[in-house]
Amino acid sequence: MRVILADDSAIIREGVAALLGRRSIEVQASASSAPELLNVVHAHRDDLPDLVITDVRMPPNMRDDGLQAAVSIRETYPGLGVVVLSQYVATRYATTLFATAPTRHTRARDHSGGIGYLLKDRIGHVSDFIRALEVVEAGGVVIDPDVTEAMMRQNTSGLAHLTPRETEVLALMARGDSNADIASALVLSSAAVAKHVSSIFAKLGMTPHEDNRRVRAILLYLAHSDPL
Numbered sequence: 001m002r003v004i005l006a007d008d009s010a011i012i013r014e015g016v017a018a019l020l021g022r023r024s025i026e027v028q029a030s031a032s033s034a035p036e037l038l039n040v041v042h043a044h045r046d047d048l049p050d051l052v053i054t055d056v057r058m059p060p061n062m063r064d065d066g067l068q069a070a071v072s073i074r075e076t077y078p079g080l081g082v083v084v085l086s087q088y089v090a091t092r093y094a095t096t097l098f099a100t101a102p103t104r105h106t107r108a109r110d111h112s113g114g115i116g117y118l119l120k121d122r123i124g125h126v127s128d129f130i131r132a133l134e135v136v137e138a139g140g141v142v143i144d145p146d147v148t149e150a151m152m153r154q155n156t157s158g159l160a161h162l163t164p165r166e167t168e169v170l171a172l173m174a175r176g177d178s179n180a181d182i183a184s185a186l187v188l189s190s191a192a193v194a195k196h197v198s199s200i201f202a203k204l205g206m207t208p209h210e211d212n213r214r215v216r217a218i219l220l221y222l223a224h225s226d227p228l
């Protein structure tokens with residue numbers, strides 16, 4: 001496995017690079033700021049690595065610059081897996097990142113890479129960290145257990161109230177299927193699928209004016225059904 005590593009701390013970059021090297025994972029290049037990360041990835045566009053690993057908070061603004069760089073990388077290089085590391089349990093960061101997940105048809109066309117959102121403390125759990133990288137390299141989705149726990153506290157009771165059909169619809173949503181895909185897979189009308197989706201949102205306490213309802217519902221399902 002080859003990775004591009006981004007963190008504003010040279011000590012963390014060197015430490016993570018050494019850890020990865022002991023597991024035969026090559027750090028192809030590194031960056032200390034979000035703009036540098038974008039430039040490094042672009043410079044390797046003809047020989048992309050398997051993953052980009054980046055911190056959320058990066059120069060120049062030390063806010064969510066690394067996260068925004070990850071989103072930009074997902075848009076420009078959809079086949080490149082991305083793992084975002086965060087110092088804090090912030091579900092909004094996870095929601096922003098996973099909003100870049102494509103539909104099933106897009107994934108088939110662009111061979112989209114996996115996505116991971118982990119807390120920085122997870123690096124210390126070496127086996128878990130490496131396993132998470134392997135899942136993302138294979139095109140999978142990984143969410144840090146502490147983040148999933150926070151999400152579960154927000155809406156878990158709603159999942160328990162979903163009907164079997166609604167759970168099935170939500171599982172297909174989590175797979176990346178559009179409403180049309182779901183209608184075809186379950187042999188339902190588009191109106192029936194739309195009704196199920198609306199019911200799912202209502203039971204999860206997600207109102208129509210909220211942003212990224214679909215992404216948040218999918219993340220909650222993944223947190224409940226497939227923890228790290």
